[in-house]
Amino acid sequence: MTAALLALADSRLPAGGHAHSGGIEQAITTGVIGDPVSLAGFLRRRLTTAGAVAAGLAAAACRAVDVADPAAVRPADLLAALDAEADARTPSPAQRAASRQQGRGLVRVASRAWPDPAWASLPAQPHHPLALGVAAATAGLTPRDAAHAAAYLAVSGPATAAQRLLAMDPITVAAVTARLSPEIDRVADDAAAGDLPADTDPLLDLLAEVHAARNDRFFAS
Amino acid sequence: MPPDHNLDDYVDPYSPGHRHGGPLRVGLGGPVGSGKTALAAALCRTLGAEYDLAVVTNDIYTTEDADFLRRNAVLPDDRIEAVQTGCCPHTAIRDDITANLDAVELLESRHPGLELVFVESGGDNLTASFSYGLVDVQVFVIDVAGGDKVPRKGGPGVTASDLLVVNKTDLAPMVGADLGVMRRDSDAVRGDKPTLLISLREDPAATEVAEWVRQQVRARALQEA
Numbered sequence: 001m002t003a004a005l006l007a008l009a010d011s012r013l014p015a016g017g018h019a020h021s022g023g024i025e026q027a028i029t030t031g032v033i034g035d036p037v038s039l040a041g042f043l044r045r046r047l048t049t050a051g052a053v054a055a056g057l058a059a060a061a062c063r064a065v066d067v068a069d070p071a072a073v074r075p076a077d078l079l080a081a082l083d084a085e086a087d088a089r090t091p092s093p094a095q096r097a098a099s100r101q102q103g104r105g106l107v108r109v110a111s112r113a114w115p116d117p118a119w120a121s122l123p124a125q126p127h128h129p130l131a132l133g134v135a136a137a138t139a140g141l142t143p144r145d146a147a148h149a150a151a152y153l154a155v156s157g158p159a160t161a162a163q164r165l166l167a168m169d170p171i172t173v174a175a176v177t178a179r180l181s182p183e184i185d186r187v188a189d190d191a192a193a194g195d196l197p198a199d200t201d202p203l204l205d206l207l208a209e210v211h212a213a214r215n216d217r218f219f220a221s
Numbered sequence: 222m223p224p225d226h227n228l229d230d231y232v233d234p235y236s237p238g239h240r241h242g243g244p245l246r247v248g249l250g251g252p253v254g255s256g257k258t259a260l261a262a263a264l265c266r267t268l269g270a271e272y273d274l275a276v277v278t279n280d281i282y283t284t285e286d287a288d289f290l291r292r293n294a295v296l297p298d299d300r301i302e303a304v305q306t307g308c309c310p311h312t313a314i315r316d317d318i319t320a321n322l323d324a325v326e327l328l329e330s331r332h333p334g335l336e337l338v339f340v341e342s343g344g345d346n347l348t349a350s351f352s353y354g355l356v357d358v359q360v361f362v363i364d365v366a367g368g369d370k371v372p373r374k375g376g377p378g379v380t381a382s383d384l385l386v387v388n389k390t391d392l393a394p395m396v397g398a399d400l401g402v403m404r405r406d407s408d409a410v411r412g413d414k415p416t417l418l419i420s421l422r423e424d425p426a427a428t429e430v431a432e433w434v435r436q437q438v439r440a441r442a443l444q445e446a
Contacts, residue, residue: 018307018313218305
């Protein structure tokens with residue numbers, strides 16, 4: 001089912017991600033990012049914190065809709081608990097809103113692509129990783145696939161945002177993302193195999209909050 | 222579809238299901254400075270008393286056009302939603318319409334009787350057009366000051382929009398633009414689809430465009446019936 005995974009992680013999937021920078025816009029404004037090296041450093045940092053958490057949640061959500069006995073363990077209860085876990089792991093209100101906004105967008109497109117009763121188990125406007133996990137399950141993918149999509153999306157979208165905002169060489173930015181592949185794989189594998197990660201990055205939280213208060217931003221987050 | 226099948230039996234397996242009720246969604250697109258926001262404001266003023274209406278704006282920055290509409294008090298705040306387009310106004314109305322759909326749905330849930338929503342695109346170029354997943358009909362606004370060659374240059378907005386509006390006809394003598402050429406070239410590339418040459422400065426009510434919008438609302442009501 002590799003093709004479904006590629007479709008899910010494709011930046012052209014119209015799920016609303018193109019309007020989110022994942023903190024990149026504010027990182028550029030404050031001077032944290034200004035060139036490919038600092039971009040790679042930021043993306044790596046994002047991958048191992050927010051990316052790991054998203055990957056763990058996506059894998060868990062994928063597992064939640066695939067329980068052996070749905071009558072005994074209701075997927076809706078599991079997903080509601082995971083949604084609360086996502087809230088608890090996302091201290092910044094702006095990041096929580098951005099995650100739910102993207103979750104809603106993904107549900108819109110993925111539930112049309114892969115119609116399935118499982119979609120009814122998701123809370124309204126779920127966190128993005130939960131929507132991703134359910135999308136993976138309905139597309140016939142594994143929890144590990146869901147984790148990989150989440151980890152990859154944690155860097156691919158923000159990388160594109162940096163390219164647009166700094167008018168960077170798109171080929172350089174593609175190289176930055178591509179060379180992170182082994183680390184993305186590692187984060188995804190670890191997140192899918194173990195307990196829910198709870199890594200946080202105060203810098204990302206802070207950037208998100210400062211960004212949300214601006215009225216001159218290009219990106220929604 | 223095989224010839225022995227009835228159209229009524231045909232089910233599109235990809236369809237979101239027909240959107241019953243809900244407002245007519247009208248896209249307003251066009252190049253920067255052609256008068257999209259001025260037209261949106263004019264239509265709100267002219268049609269605001271007739272229809273339950275709202276506007277979604279797509280800006281480079283967050284709220285420039287939305288603020289213009291608020292300042293001019295054409296609509297209450299809760300009837301204007303602005304979306305961020307991530308440096309890609311074009312993407313937000315055509316390739317990934319998520320943020321705009323969210324905004325339209327928010328307005329619909331806030332105003333259950335909504336009859337008309339204008340979705341104003343960020344200023345873009347001649348290749349910009351709206352996805353019909355986002356709007357029911359679209360208006361493309363160009364202006365005389367951009368040069369009388371624009372209709373001939375074409376692009377999906379000029380050729381395929383449901384209504385082409387050529388604004389600022391009052392400027393034609395000053396910029397040496399030939400309105401006859403613009404009319405002729407527009408008709409040549411647009412087939413039967415209408416083109417209106419207007420001046421929002423001379424007619425701040427956008428009378429002809431408003432009438433076209435009324436026709437679209439009526440046509441949609443007939444479809445729904």
